[in-house]
Amino acid sequence: xxxxxxxxxxxVCVITGGNGVLGKYFVGALASVGAKVAIxxxxxDENISNENIISLI
Numbered sequence: 001x002x003x004x005x006x007x008x009x010x011x012v013c014v015i016t017g018g019n020g021v022l023g024k025y026f027v028g029a030l031a032s033v034g035a036k037v038a039i040x041x042x043x044x045d046e047n048i049s050n051e052n053i054i055s056l057i
Contacts, residue, residue: 009034016040 013030018039021055025036 001022006033012036013017014047 008030011034013035015023015026015030015037018027018037019041023039025043027039030037
């Protein structure tokens with residue numbers, strides 16, 4: 001398997017702790033190289049709306 005981290009098109013990544021500071025950066029980085037990203041966290045932050053999440057991607 002040849003996996004390049006510059007091209008993750010067609011890959012699905014799950015980020016646990018995605019509501020945290022580092023999680024948000026991981027989501028943005030993975031989405032910027034084409035990955036579909038699922039954001040999971042056990043704490044819901046009311047300050048994060050769907051529009052804010054989409055703007056990360």
